[in-house]
Structures are given as C-alpha cells and as structure tokens.
Amino acid sequence: MNQSPPSFVGRRARSLRTARRGPARYSAFDLIRRGALGTDWPRSFSQPELRGTYDAVIIGAGVHGLATAYYLAANHGMTNVAVLDKAYIGGGGSGRNTAIVRSNYLTPEGVRFYDRSVKLYENLAVDLNYNVMFSQRGHLTLAHNDSSLRTMRWRAEVNKLQGIDSEVIDPDHISRLVPYLDVSPEARYPVLGALYHPPGGTIRHDAVNWGYARAAEHLGVHIHQYTEVTAIHVESDRVTGVSTNRGDIAAPVVVNCTAGWASTVCDLAGVRLPLITHPLQAAVTEPVKMFLRAVVVSGSLHVYVSQTDRGELVFGASVDPYPSYSMRGSLEFTEELAGHVLELMPSIAKLRVLRQWAGLCDMTPDYSPIMGVTPIDGFLLDVGWGTYGYKAGPVAGEAMAELVATGKTPEIISAFDLARFAEGRLVGEKGAAAVGH
Amino acid sequence: MIRIPCPHCSARNSAEFRHVGEAAARPDPSTVTPEQWRVYLYERSNPAGWITETWFHTMGCRRFITVERHTVTNEIRSVRPAGSSGPEPAEALSGRADAGSPDAGGQA
Numbered sequence: 001m002n003q004s005p006p007s008f009v010g011r012r013a014r015s016l017r018t019a020r021r022g023p024a025r026y027s028a029f030d031l032i033r034r035g036a037l038g039t040d041w042p043r044s045f046s047q048p049e050l051r052g053t054y055d056a057v058i059i060g061a062g063v064h065g066l067a068t069a070y071y072l073a074a075n076h077g078m079t080n081v082a083v084l085d086k087a088y089i090g091g092g093g094s095g096r097n098t099a100i101v102r103s104n105y106l107t108p109e110g111v112r113f114y115d116r117s118v119k120l121y122e123n124l125a126v127d128l129n130y131n132v133m134f135s136q137r138g139h140l141t142l143a144h145n146d147s148s149l150r151t152m153r154w155r156a157e158v159n160k161l162q163g164i165d166s167e168v169i170d171p172d173h174i175s176r177l178v179p180y181l182d183v184s185p186e187a188r189y190p191v192l193g194a195l196y197h198p199p200g201g202t203i204r205h206d207a208v209n210w211g212y213a214r215a216a217e218h219l220g221v222h223i224h225q226y227t228e229v230t231a232i233h234v235e236s237d238r239v240t241g242v243s244t245n246r247g248d249i250a251a252p253v254v255v256n257c258t259a260g261w262a263s264t265v266c267d268l269a270g271v272r273l274p275l276i277t278h279p280l281q282a283a284v285t286e287p288v289k290m291f292l293r294a295v296v297v298s299g300s301l302h303v304y305v306s307q308t309d310r311g312e313l314v315f316g317a318s319v320d321p322y323p324s325y326s327m328r329g330s331l332e333f334t335e336e337l338a339g340h341v342l343e344l345m346p347s348i349a350k351l352r353v354l355r356q357w358a359g360l361c362d363m364t365p366d367y368s369p370i371m372g373v374t375p376i377d378g379f380l381l382d383v384g385w386g387t388y389g390y391k392a393g394p395v396a397g398e399a400m401a402e403l404v405a406t407g408k409t410p411e412i413i414s415a416f417d418l419a420r421f422a423e424g425r426l427v428g429e430k431g432a433a434a435v436g437h
Numbered sequence: 438m439i440r441i442p443c444p445h446c447s448a449r450n451s452a453e454f455r456h457v458g459e460a461a462a463r464p465d466p467s468t469v470t471p472e473q474w475r476v477y478l479y480e481r482s483n484p485a486g487w488i489t490e491t492w493f494h495t496m497g498c499r500r501f502i503t504v505e506r507h508t509v510t511n512e513i514r515s516v517r518p519a520g521s522s523g524p525e526p527a528e529a530l531s532g533r534a535d536a537g538s539p540d541a542g543g544q545a
C-alpha cells in the first residue's frame with residue numbers, strides 16, 4: 001500500500017491506519033455491530049501528498065476517470081496512478097446526470113459497448129463492496145409517430161442480434177407496465193408503441209463515484225481533489241507530464257476524462273476536437289409514493305422521467321439549443337419540460353418541482369464518444385460523452401485501463417477513435433442517443 | 438435565458454433565434470485539401486470564454502448576425518450583421534448593450 005503520511009493528526013490518522021489494514025468491509029453485520037457499539041465509520045478517502053512522478057495521470061475524478069484508475073489497479077496492477085480534479089469527486093457530469101443505464105443503442109458497435117457496461121454495472125456492488133443501488137426496472141422509449149416506431153423496430157432488431165433483451169410493445173402492454181401514462185388516442189401526442197428494454201434502469205450515481213474512488217484508493221491510487229491542471233507538457237510529440245496548482249507531475253501517460261470541459265483540457269496539449277459543449281438541464285420533484293416503475297422516455301417530447309427510490313420524480317431534457325458552459329437553469333426549460341411531462345402523465349399536475357440543475361455535455365457530430373490515442377504520444381482521450389457518459393462509465397474505464405496498460409486500443413472501443421472524423425467512419429447514434437435516456 | 442441585441446430588431450429573447458455555430462471561414466472548395474476540409478467541417482475551438490458565432494433570427498428579421506458571447510456568463514459584447522467586418526461601433530450598441538447580459542432589465 002502506498003499511503004502517504006497523514007497530513008494532520010486525530011481522526012484522519014486513525015482512518016489512515018485503518019486504510020493500511022484495508023478499508024472496513026461494508027456488510028449488514030458491520031452495520032448492526034457499529035450501530036450497536038456506536039463506533040464511527042472510517043473515512044472512505046484520504047488526502048494524499050502529490051508525488052513528483054506517476055506512471056499515469058488521469059484528469060477528471062468523475063466516473064470515467066475513477067473507473068479507469070480502478071481498473072488500472074485491479075486488472076493491470078498499475079497503482080502508481082494519480083486522478084486529478086479541479087473540484088471534488090463526481091462534481092461534474094457524474095453527479096448531474098439522470099442516472100439511467102441501458103444498452104438499446106442503434107449501431108452494433110454502440111450496442112456491444114453499452115451492453116458490456118450494463119454487465120459490469122450488474123456486478124459492481126459486489127466488485128466494489130459498495131451498494132450502488134442498480135435497479136433494473138425496465139426502460140421504455142415511446143414512439144409518437146410512424147417514423148419513430150420504425151426507428152424502434154430497427155433498434156430492437158439490432159439489439160436482438162447482439163443478444164440484448166429489447167422489443168417493440170403496443171399501448172396495451174405499455175399501460176400494464178406504466179398505468180399512469182396517458183396512452184389514449186385523444187392524447188396530444190398519442191403513444192403508438194414503445195421500445196421496451198427490461199435490463200435498463202437507474203443507479204445511484206454518487207454511490208458509483210464514491211465506490212470506485214474508495215476501491216481505487218484502497219488499491220493504492222492517489223485521488224487529488226481541488227488540483228487543477230494548468231499545463232500539459234509535450235516534448236517532440238510525446239507527453240511528459242502536467243503542471244497543477246499544487247505542483248508539477250512527470251508522467252508518461254496523461255488521460256483526459258473531463259467530459260464537458262474536454263476541449264479546454266485538450267487545448268493545453270494543442271489537440272483540437274470536434275466537440276461542442278452544451279448544458280443539459282434536469283429537475284426533480286417532491287417525493288411521492290412509488291407509482292412509476294419503469295424509466296419512461298419520449299424522444300419526440302424531449303423528456304425522460306424516472307422515480308427514485310426516495311420517491312422523487314427525476315426529469316431530464318435534451319441539451320440547450322446553444323453551446324455554453326453556464327450551469328444556470330432557465331424558466332423556459334422548466335416550463336417546457338413540465339408541460340411535456342404532463343402530456344404523458346396528466347395526473348401528476350399537482351406535484352411541485354423541488355430542484356433544478358444543469359450539467360455540461362460535450363457533443364460530438366455523430367453522438368458517439370471519442371476514445372483512444374491522439375497525435376500526441378501518451379496523451380489519451382476518453383471524451384465526447386455528450387448525454388450518454390454515465391451509462392458507459394465502467395466499460396470506458398475498463399477499456400481505457402487496458403489501453404494505458406498495454407498500449408493497444410481494445411477492440412471494443414476501436415470504432416470510437418479520433419481518426420474516424422478524418423477517415424469518414426462516423427458511428428451515427430443520433431437515432432438512439434439524442435434524447436434517448 | 439439570454440437576450441440578444443439583434444442589430445436589425447433590437448434586444449430579443451434567444452428563443453427567437455437559431456444558433457448556427459462558431460464563425461468560421463469556408464475554404465475554397467476548388468483548392469482545399471481534405472485535411473483543411475476536415476478541420477473546417479469538424480474541429481471547433483469550443484472555448485470556455487469569448488467566442489464569435491453566427492445566429493439566425495428565425496422569428497424576427499430572418500437574417501444572420503455575428504455575435505461575440507462569453508460562453509460561461511452568456512454575456513454579449515458585440516453584435517453585427519453577418520458578413521460585415523469588425524465589431525459594431527459601440528455607439529450603435531449603446532442603450533441596448535446591457536440587454537444582452539443575462540441579468541439585464543426588461544427594456545426591449
């Protein structure tokens with residue numbers, strides 16, 4: 001274990017001693033024991049000193065950066081790794097998304113990739129010894145017109161060919177799954193059918209971030225919060241390290257996992273990307289009794305709705321119509337979103353909206369991510385995650401870790417390289433990713 | 438919400454406009470190399486700061502305008518008809534320039 005000395009004494013020092021023995025293993029027995037004895041829980045993360053040299057530096061402590069660090073340590077034994085973030089763990093898109101996980105995409109490359117992610121999510125709570133509350137409650141994408149019904153059929157066939165549970169169902173079947181949904185022909189946008197994806201569902205995104213961070217740190221990875229990268233050093237087309245507000249780091253590999261801020265970080269290395277950053281707004285209502293089991297998405301109405309385990313309804317929209325790094329909300333958005341939700345479920349008109357927020361989405365021209373190598377040796381990308389980054393966290397981390405450790409691009413992400421824009425190999429996912437959460 | 442001081446129609450809600458994209462000069466198709474064309478087609482500076490971009494006033498004058506906007510604060514510091522060179526003179530913008538900032542009052 002590479003634990004640095006405690007930065008201050010007292011509780012932190014005790015927790016570091018615990019960390020040397022390995023973190024407390026969370027279990028029902030431990031919960032009862034600590035509850036009965038009134039003992040404190042050890043801290044999940046420490047605050048290590050910055051080393052001058054790491055084998056790899058990962059920029060961005062969101063789900064992608066933390067998963068990459070975890071799989072580097074767990075699968076490849078690389079533990080001299082730093083994860084840097086200008087703010088705190090999971091404070092960007094990883095803590096702002098609507099936490100929907102699914103794999104019913106449109107292209108075979110996309111379906112295979114996201115399905116691997118769902119499989120990893122299914123076992124994540126056990127792998128990380130952290131309850132990530134993955135609830136595979138089913139995912140419905142509604143079709144309100146013939147062309148979207150046609151796209152649903154197309155997606156269902158591609159999905160089935162890849163072995164994914166996904167089918168088109170009729171309004172009667174939808175009604176049985178989501179009784180509160182207005183599927184009558186009188187609705188303003190009548191529901192003609194839906195793509196039903198039973199393995200899809202929601203997850204507690206903060207738990208995934210914290211679980212990966214805790215497990216990675218246990219394996220020896222350093223997570224440096226409030227450490228902003230101010231420069232990326234490149235010598236004769238090879239990355240040599242980074243400068244941060246806490247000091248310089250030499251590293252042969254630097255991975256950019258910064259999602260919405262990807263263009264600004266790539267600017268430091270002189271790499272230009274085909275990205276445009278848009279805010280995406282979401283909102284949550286006051287909690288009510290459980291009545292909505294499945295995740296309901298309507299591409300035509302630009303809205304997706306799910307109910308959390310606490311009973312709040314989470315609403316998400318499409319991205320704002322112009323690029324911006326502003327994470328302020330707008331009244332037009334909340335009005336439009338609420339109106340569209342009521343068109344689907346008129347009975348919730350009295351529910352009050354509690355909170356509203358926005359996150360940043362780095363949109364690519366083809367709605368697929370950009371992963372892999374760049375013209376600068378050792379500078380790797382895991383960006384372009386647009387509106388679909390969270391569901392890909394585990395598989396992206398696993399694949400990026402393999403790329404860092406072996407130097408070879410894994411087959412599962414080979415279609416998503418930066419060179420595809422020059423070579424005309426775009427992976428068009430707009431039909432399944434534009435509002436399809 | 439942001440308000441854009443259209444040079445033809447005065448300050449209007451951004452919902453009246455369509456965002457076209459970062460202002461970029463189109464290379465000459467008869468002489469351009471594939472590499473230059475790729476850069477023009479895909480690469481964006483996407484800065485967290487000042488950007489010069491093109492908007493189209495869909496529900497107003499239906500003309501293209503060039504806007505200088507800060508992408509973090511959404512503040513607008515100049516607008517001019519697309520195709521005209523240089524920022525619009527300050528006096529032409531005065532009286533409605535503050536309407537471009539997100540917190541500005543309601544004069545239109």
